[in-house]
Amino acid sequence: MPSDATPDLYADPLRFGQRVQILRERRGMTQAQLAGLIGISEHTLRKIENGQRGTPTLDRVLRIAEALRVRDLADLTGHPDAHVDLFIGPGHPRLAAVKAAIDGFSLSSNTEPPPVPHLEARLARAWKDRHAAKNHREAIGKLLPDLIRDAEALVRHADSSAERRRAQALLAQTYSLSQFFIAYQPDSALLWRVAERGMVAAQDSGDPHAIGVAAWLLAQAHRDTGPRHYDAADAINLEAVRFLEPLLPDADDHVLAIAGALEFELGYTAARRRETGTAWRHWDKANDMAGRLPADYYHPITSFSQAVMGAHAVTVAVELHQGGESVRQAARADEHAIPSRPRRARHRIEEARGYQLDAQPDVAIATLEKAARTAPETIKYNGYARAIILEEVESTQAARRHRASELAMDIGLLAA
The missing domain is CATH 1.10.260.40 (lambda repressor-like DNA-binding domains)
Incomplete structure (x- = not known):
């Protein structure tokens, strides 16, 4: 050498x-x-x-x-056992408490569960808080420990098969909310436990909507783990789509929406594989399903709706590394029609990725600034956003470097 x-x-x-x-x-x-x-x-x-x-x-x-x-x-x-993917965000201050609730199985029957309508109302409120809050992990992180313990107690105390199925559906939904909190944090084992428990609880419930949501999240866990898990993600998605398909002619909006969300996920994974035709074909099918929903409908968990399909088109174009197409799709998408703050911020991040691919770094940084104003916790935990910011922190253009550095310090990415 x-x-x-x-x-x-x-x-x-x-x-x-x-x-x-x-x-x-x-x-x-x-x-x-x-x-x-x-x-x-x-x-x-x-x-x-x-x-x-x-x-x-x-x-x-x-x-x-x-x-x-x-x-x-x-x-x-230099330590092979320190194999940690750094394309994740920091640990949230409430992660330890959520983890303790998930890991702490109670085998006694002393804990009195809340009435079912009470737990249903609390879960509905938690989902609304997640979509409305700028710091959505903080909003749901403080609620999750009690929700997890109460949902598990409800299953333990169920007196009939019908009560148990209803309780399992609520437990599955609680695990779904937990997965949104845990995602992109440094505890992948906890994420997998929650995703798999959610799938088991949903299957035990027999509720088509709960099964669809659990499959949607489990497939995402596989896809986000990397290319070796793409086949597993597709297998879960396809199985859920086949399960729901016979129900769709008479399905309510929630079941139709989760079926559409699963269809888009197949396109998302295909885009990760750079399978252009397959990716856009699934986007078209999902778009057709969205068209069957009321114009003002918005799925409370996945955000699937007519309004979000423009954002989904940006994601497909970005994952296919079609910079120009992603910018064109971004121009068509109306992010203001998306009521969820974290979902709007995620859309802004996808737009920024498109601008970066299209060699428009100044627009990318400006777009990330908008994302940070909408939901700072979303950008803080998003690896794509952080990668763009850090790249531009090293820019030879002083104004761009300063702007990226300010954003990096604002979200706690770099030391002040």
């Missing part, structure tokens, strides 16, 4: 500081630039890189990884 070649991260054991230096130089960053991004002095960073300081705290390691856009923590630490 020539003496000036970049060292291989895995050729020989390397100190943490050496790995930081290699990854920094691969990014074309100076010590001053990286130090500024992670909130330390250039002198301190120099000591870390040359081994005069030991490995920093976990929080600082994560900031370094974020700034260097390292997808796998093992690349930075």
Whole structure:
């Protein structure tokens, strides 16, 4: 190997500081630039890189990884067992309490469950709070521990098969709400437990709508895990679509909407595979289902509706890496018609991805600023948004770099 070649991260054991230096130089960053991004002095960073300081705290390691856009923590630490995908957001302060409620099975019958109508009303209120709140994880995170415990108690105390099925449907819905809270947080095992428990509870309920929602979320868990799970995502989606299809001629709006949401998910996964024709074919079928819904209808869980189909078109174009098409679809979509704050912010993020693909980084940053004003927790936990911001923090254009840095600090992505 020539003496000036970049060292291989895995050729020989390397100190943490050496790995930081290699990854920094691969990014074309100076010590001053990286130090500024992670909130330390250039002198301190120099000591870390040359081994005069030991490995920093976990929080600082994560900031370094974020700034260097390292997808796998093992690349930075050199420890294969530190295999952590960093394309996720930070842990929410209420995650521990939600996890404790999920993990804490109560086998006694001492806890008196709430009346069914009371739990139904609380769940409905929680979904409304999620859609209305700027910081939606905080809004539902504080409600989830009691909802989980009460829904589980309701199942335990059911006296008849009909009561048990109704209780299982409510438990499945509670797990669905939990999955929205847990998604993109650093506890993938907890996410899988919730997704699978939700599917089991939904199947036990026999409720078509509950089964459809649980399948929709379980398929997303598979798809977001990566390409090796795309087939599993499709298998779950297709099974749920086939299950619901005979019911659709007489279905209510909720069942029709979840069937449409599942159809779109098939298109979403196809777009991830870059299967253009298949992706748009499923979008067309979902759009036809949306057209059968009332114009002002909005599914309380998936957000499926006529209004959201424009946003879904942007997502398909972005996942297909069709920058120009994604920008055209963004121009057609009316994000103001989407009543849910987190869903509107997600749409803005997808638009920003489209603008970034179309070589319009200034518009992408401006669009992410709008997303942050709509629902800051959505952008804080979204890996795509954070990747765009960090890329533009390194821009050679001073105005763009400053704007991206301000946004990064506003959402807590970089040290102030």
